[in-house]
Amino acid sequence: MEEFVYHRVPYNMVGRILYPLNALKEINQELYEYQIQKYDGREYTKNKRIDKLKCNWGDVVFLSPIHPKIIIDEIEAVGFPKNNKQLWIKIPLNDLDLNNIVVDIDEDKFEFLKKVDFSKLKDLPEKTKQYYRETYKKGGNPLILAYAPHLMYKGVIDISNYEVFEV
Numbered sequence: 001m002e003e004f005v006y007h008r009v010p011y012n013m014v015g016r017i018l019y020p021l022n023a024l025k026e027i028n029q030e031l032y033e034y035q036i037q038k039y040d041g042r043e044y045t046k047n048k049r050i051d052k053l054k055c056n057w058g059d060v061v062f063l064s065p066i067h068p069k070i071i072i073d074e075i076e077a078v079g080f081p082k083n084n085k086q087l088w089i090k091i092p093l094n095d096l097d098l099n100n101i102v103v104d105i106d107e108d109k110f111e112f113l114k115k116v117d118f119s120k121l122k123d124l125p126e127k128t129k130q131y132y133r134e135t136y137k138k139g140g141n142p143l144i145l146a147y148a149p150h151l152m153y154k155g156v157i158d159i160s161n162y163e164v165f166e167v
Contacts, residue, residue, distance in 0.1 A: 002092055003118055005063040005151055009087035009164060018157040022058040052102050052110050053154045060152040064145060065121040068167040071144055074124055078132045090163040100154040113151060121149040
């Protein structure tokens, strides 16, 4: 069975290539300035080291092994209002170089994806669901992938031939 990973279509995306944040800075300063805002209050994260890939967080494209519908359904079930539909990219895992993908298995403990049971990454963790509930009670806006498995891909991804869908 073919496996997939997902990436939300970036706001104001130009072209058909997903770039790591640090590469985007060299390619399109305006888009970089917009995208860097998601690190406000968490600036330290973009410089975290990923030793297994010999790079920093800003040098990877973040992917989710969890289907976005699962995430959005849970967020709405907690009580957050339905937002405008979001566009997501469905990327066949086999199209990516597995030697360049790690998973954050436990708060900055990285392992190569090929050494991890991918099927165990496709469900939303209870810790993420609890975070959504707590954030809702506090009146905040949730980070949609907080405490969820993150795949980090060192490289760029041409999405020209991939399905883009709405959730």
